[in-house]
Amino acid sequence: MKKPDRLLFSAKRGVVRIVPLILFGLAWHVVCSAGLVNRDFLPAPAAVAAALADLFKGGEIARNLTITLFRATVGLVLGAICGIWIGVMMARSRRFREYVTPIVGGTYSLPKSALIPLFALWFGIGNITSIAAVFLACLLPMIVNTYHGVVTTPKVLVWSAEALGTGERELWPRIFIRNALPDIFTGLRIALGFSFVLAISAEMIASTNGIGKLIFMYGENGTYDYMFAAIVCIVIVAFFADRVLILLTRRLLVWHESAVAELDARRP
Amino acid sequence: MLDLARPKIEIRGVSKTYASEHGPVLALRGTDLTVNEGEFVSIVGPSGCGKSTLLYVVGGFLAADGDVVIDGTPIKGPGTDRGVVFQEYALFPWLTVRDNIGYGLERQGMAAAEREKIVGRLVKVIGLAGFENRYPRELSGGMKQRVAIARTLACDPAILLLDEPFGALDAQTREIMQDELLRIWLETRKTVLMVTHDVTEAVYLSNRICVMSARPGQIIEEFSVTLDRGRSREELVVSEQFNSIRNRVWLSVRRQALVAGGRNEEA
Numbered sequence: 332m333k334k335p336d337r338l339l340f341s342a343k344r345g346v347v348r349i350v351p352l353i354l355f356g357l358a359w360h361v362v363c364s365a366g367l368v369n370r371d372f373l374p375a376p377a378a379v380a381a382a383l384a385d386l387f388k389g390g391e392i393a394r395n396l397t398i399t400l401f402r403a404t405v406g407l408v409l410g411a412i413c414g415i416w417i418g419v420m421m422a423r424s425r426r427f428r429e430y431v432t433p434i435v436g437g438t439y440s441l442p443k444s445a446l447i448p449l450f451a452l453w454f455g456i457g458n459i460t461s462i463a464a465v466f467l468a469c470l471l472p473m474i475v476n477t478y479h480g481v482v483t484t485p486k487v488l489v490w491s492a493e494a495l496g497t498g499e500r501e502l503w504p505r506i507f508i509r510n511a512l513p514d515i516f517t518g519l520r521i522a523l524g525f526s527f528v529l530a531i532s533a534e535m536i537a538s539t540n541g542i543g544k545l546i547f548m549y550g551e552n553g554t555y556d557y558m559f560a561a562i563v564c565i566v567i568v569a570f571f572a573d574r575v576l577i578l579l580t581r582r583l584l585v586w587h588e589s590a591v592a593e594l595d596a597r598r599p
Numbered sequence: 600m601l602d603l604a605r606p607k608i609e610i611r612g613v614s615k616t617y618a619s620e621h622g623p624v625l626a627l628r629g630t631d632l633t634v635n636e637g638e639f640v641s642i643v644g645p646s647g648c649g650k651s652t653l654l655y656v657v658g659g660f661l662a663a664d665g666d667v668v669i670d671g672t673p674i675k676g677p678g679t680d681r682g683v684v685f686q687e688y689a690l691f692p693w694l695t696v697r698d699n700i701g702y703g704l705e706r707q708g709m710a711a712a713e714r715e716k717i718v719g720r721l722v723k724v725i726g727l728a729g730f731e732n733r734y735p736r737e738l739s740g741g742m743k744q745r746v747a748i749a750r751t752l753a754c755d756p757a758i759l760l761l762d763e764p765f766g767a768l769d770a771q772t773r774e775i776m777q778d779e780l781l782r783i784w785l786e787t788r789k790t791v792l793m794v795t796h797d798v799t800e801a802v803y804l805s806n807r808i809c810v811m812s813a814r815p816g817q818i819i820e821e822f823s824v825t826l827d828r829g830r831s832r833e834e835l836v837v838s839e840q841f842n843s844i845r846n847r848v849w850l851s852v853r854r855q856a857l858v859a860g861g862r863n864e865e866a
Contacts, residue, residue, distance in 0.1 A: 487689035490660045493677035495703035495754060509693045586693045586734040 374556035383560035391545065392564055399542040400568070402458060403530040406465025407522055413466075414473020414522070415515060421474070422481035422507070435474055443468040443525075444532045451537035461533035461541070468529040469522035476518030480511025513587050516580045523576055527569045607758065607790040608634040608657060613665035614815075615652055626652045627663065628815035639784055639791040641801035642818075643848065644811030645856035650794045653816065654762050657792060658683050669758070679703065682756035686763040688743040690735040696722070696746050697731040703754035721749040725779075741772040745779075752783070761793040765800065777803060778832065785828065798852060802826075802845045803835070810851045813859035820851050 356376055362368060363375035374382075386392045421428040443464060450460040484507050492506045534543025542565050549558035615627040626649040634640045642650045655661040659677040667674045669681070690699050698705075700721055704714045722728050725745035735743055744764060751759065764780070765773040781804055784791060795801050801808045802824055810820040824844055826835060835841050 485687070485689065486660075487685045487687055488691065490655070490658065490677065491683060491685070491689040491750075492691075492702075493660065494658060494679065494681060494683045495750070496679045496706040501706075506691075509691070512693070586695075586736065588736055 371553070372555060374559055378556040379559040379563060382554075382556040383563060386557065386560055386564075392542075392561070395540055395542050395545050395561075396564065396568065398540050399530050399534065399565070402461040402533075402541065403465055403526040406462045406530065407469050407526040409462070410466045410469025410522060410526075411473050411519060414470045414518065415477045417470075418474045418477025418511075419481060419503070419508070421478045423503075431474075435471065439471050439475065443529055447529075447533050447536045450533070456537050456539060460537045461530055464529040464533040465526045468525040472521040472525070473515070473518045476514040476521075477511055480514030481507045483514075484510040513584055516576075516584065520573070520576055520580075523572060524569075527565065527572075531565065605636040606633045607636040607638070607670065608632075608792060609666075609668040610653070610657065611666040611668065613653065613656055613663050613667065615649070615656060615661065615663040625815040627656070628817055629665070630817050632809060632818050634790055634792055636790055637788045638807060639793070639805045640807045640809060641793045641795055641805040642809045642811055643795060643798055643801050643852050644816065645813055645852065645859040646796060647859065648811045648814055648855065649816030650811050651762055653811075654760050654792065654794045657681070658760050679707075679754050680756055681758045681760055682751035682754060683760045684744070684747050684751055684762065684764045686766040688735070688740075688747045688767075690743055690746055690750070692735050695732050695734055696727060696738070699735070699746055700749045700753050702750060707754070717753055721753055724752075724783075725749045739772075740768050741776060744768065744776060748780070748783075752787075757790060759789050759791045759793075761791065761795075763795055764793070766796070773800070774832070780804065781828075798849045799836070799845060802841060802848060803832070808844075808848050810848065810855065813855045813862065819855070822848050822851075 359373075360376050363370060363373060370378075383392075417431060421431055446467065447460065447464050450463050454460045454463060488510065489502060489506055492502060497505055530541070531543035531546070534541035535547040538544045542561055545561045546558055546565075549555070549561060610630055610632040613627055613630045614625070617624045617626055630649075630653060632640075632642075632653075642653065644650050652661065656663045657667050657674075658681055659667075659674050669678075691702065694702065697718055701714045701718045704717060709717075718731075722731055725748065727742060727745060727749075730738070730742070735746070738746065744767075748764070761780075765776050768776060777800060784804075793801070793804065805824050808822040808824060809818045810822070811817065812819045822844060826838075826841060830838075
């Protein structure tokens, strides 16, 4: 396909995606201006936009967003590193797996936000509590997906690598981890979602700053237009973080089937 | 024509037991087989008779009782002296055609420039010039199997172990691939041990065919194949010589398949 065609195609798709959002905003505006709801409880889009501009001007958004992103990122990165390590170890060592599996199984479905008050007790108000909550929430999907990706490596791939002169140690970086990468990225995407949820929840419960605290505070004060503005901010940031991860995944996993669907969609 | 005296692969009393949900299953019982240097030996037999298991034991992928001896030395595991081609291609999906073929050479520590020469030649041999940068998922089954064969040949192993190499291909592609394999074998005279359930394929390609019994597997009958390799496929497959061997092997396999089938019905 020629370049201009592709650009046009992407532009068209972008428009198609944005139309429902515009309709949603319009419906919201109509509901508010028709007086169907109490404006104190559901501020109009225009009021939210004004609040947003105000928050930006005062630097409140930038300051608190940086704090929240810092906590989410640190927790996510630590959780991903430890999760990948534990997942690989589970696949490597039978004994390790026997110890860890019941713990992973037992805590997998636990809503991690239930532990935030406990973390606040242990780690106090602020960064550590938020990071610990994010870490724990990210850890489990990373463990489960990494482990799955490694143990589903086809035997014939391992055998082929061995017959071509790959030693036992070299099998890990060259075969098992490579095979697990698509699953690891699936885990990362789940973990990324969790990281925002937990960072914000922890801030609402046990923090003096961050977007979560901002949302909570404006809610308490009854300044709902400001609360909505803060929510809109974090929604946008989380959305773009997810898109960046998807683009990164596609770039790194061009060899994988998951990349095909998108490539095919771009073909004429 | 061939120096058949020198044994390349000696399989001595190999037994293999699998653990299964219903208790241990004896897959191979005291199997003996010797493959001489430069020979093309096929193992045929009813499905589930343990013929692939035997090949994996020779590959060093599965541990078993008994000995597998290559050039007089018992094997201890997989080695680059034995190249393997699997039915499911087993290409590394994250590597391009070029990197798949060059993988073994890179493991040996060969410099990139030298590697590129060998890869370039093999890509031409398998007729995939221009596809060097494709990933396996972008290739058809026949193309994938060509790459798998090239990947194995790149390391120039003395022995080729083929596990139903064309079993996943359609009939036309399979015949083309068989001819290519035959050509490569005639050129390189590698020692080949192939497992197949396709009797015609075995007769067309091999010097010798071993029929395996129903489980637990043992070699129970051997057929020597002497065909004029100078003749074309068209001439060969309609010849009296070809068909008489084919029918004898077919009957032998069928007897074993009926034994296996009868047993399954009892169970």
